[in-house]
Amino acid sequence: MSAYDPRSPSTLGAVTEPEQTPERQAGDPGVPGQVPPIPAGEPHAPAPAVVHHDVVDHAIEKPVFETEDLSVHYGGKPAVLDVTMKVPQKEITAFIGPSGCGKSTILRCFDRMNDLIPAASVGGRVLYHGIDLYAADVDAVQVRKRIGMVFQKPNPFPKAIYENIAFGPRVLGMKGNMDEIVETALRRASLWDDVKDRLKDNAFGMSGGQQQRLCIARALATNPDVLLMDEPCSALDPISTGRIEDLMHELKETVSIVIVTHNMQQAARVSDRTAFFIVDLSAGEENRIGRLVEYGPTDRIFTNPHDTRTEEYVSGKFG
């Protein structure tokens, strides 16, 4: 439950100065389309100094999320290991990386959606405003009431547009005029003008892009301070994608956003910070382990990455 202390040894210990990067010598660029090899180590041993945090990130005051050696195992097999990072408030943080690198898994730790998978177990810590989300006395339902989530495929409820928005506030027992709550949420998702005349129509009659913005509006209706987005545009056309990206820029005035994306250009366009994850195959082809490789301001990740693997990924050499 301790508040974040920027000088606490546990967080400082994970800092690696960019100059001391052993992989840089190790890396002649890998074969295109292949994950570059990671220096062999004992399986399950801590990654051999693969994390290249920017020092700036550790100076983040009052992060909304802070993870310490966060690991997720599925049925005893490691899926993501040793993620230590801080997610700042009122900014857009993007998680990028190849398939299976664990970026969605980490995102789902932030609102404890991994609890729904019985075989999943979470190690390490996730602090939300300094509160350990996985502490014994924290109820996952209470966590999700404060943190909104938008999924890869739009998943509106098979009900009226109005009912879709009203569900969250009703579940929370929010007081006040429900019509106003619905209108505010739809306006924040810039969907009000599209649907104000057909609030009673079934949400399944909307286009895919509208459905996804409805899901964003639905998440905003409960006034969360964080919005987690798990590849929100992967099922949408470029125009709908553009509208959602514009929307994210407006929303970050009031909400902290973490977005997982396959699309590097999208990360470059929308995010303030980017975390790059990788699939570590050093424990064998069957044991694909996700790891955080590099995390920092988006400009720097894309223009001056400190790790060769980041450089190869953002320049399109693999993934």
Place this chain on the structure above:
Amino acid sequence: MAVDPLLPGTSSVREDVNAGLGSRETKHLVRDQVFVALLLLLTSVGLIVLGALLIDTGLDGIPSISMDFLTSFPSAFPEKAGIESAIMGTLWLMGVVALVIIPLGIATALYLEEYADPSKWWNRVIEVNIQNLAAVPSIVYGILGLAYIVRGPLDLGRTVLAGGLTLSLVVLPVVIITAREAIRAVPPSIKEGALALGATQWQAIWRQILPSSIPGIATGVILSLSRAIGETAPLILVGAATFVAFNPTSLDSPFTALPLQIFSWISQPNEDFQALAAAAIVVLLVILILLNAVAIWLRNRYQRRW
């Protein structure tokens, strides 16, 4: 013979295929048509037998159907006999069955789909047993009803309640299986969406999953009722009367039911009673067709493509 440079050794096959391109209409088309004709013939055998039975029953029975027939009690004289007490008994039975199977069936299906951990052995035992129970002959349920409901621990006697509970046991496995399918048809993303908004598991089930699966559950319940309505063997075993000259007035009334009345009349030597049996069969068939029509309408009206 030319050798195919790409696939050596296949040239003769290739030539056959090429030759076949021209002659397809003669040889293959005839074979196709013969096969289709065979299938049609086999399909029509079943339909013709069913049609003949329906027409035969209709010819025997329809002349006997009148308002008097529907509103009279059974009698020793065929011209005075009717099926009012049988219809009312059947309605009472269906009421009891519906009240039992809807809550029990939905609750069991929800438990198995949403709460049960399939890695626990007891949940697997429940699941396998429900599948097996659906295939148990209904007369076995009749024996069970006689031993435990009419006599034994519940000791309800030969009443509407005992008959209804026994029929409920017969159809409950089917209700559970169809309700589970309806619940499973709701995509997991709906539940995820509700949970991500901070709904408890119960709120997600009660406000999103259940409403979305109600049409499928209702269809299953109606089809189960239409199965229960025709069941005879378990009712004979639990000792429903075949000659009841009054309507049931409460759950502990003695009763009869349409299939029992039919069974009783069919066993009479008098030809006139045979005609009455045919008439009662027509009435039962009409009720069944109506029930099934409602089920089909529900399914088509509310079916959702996710």
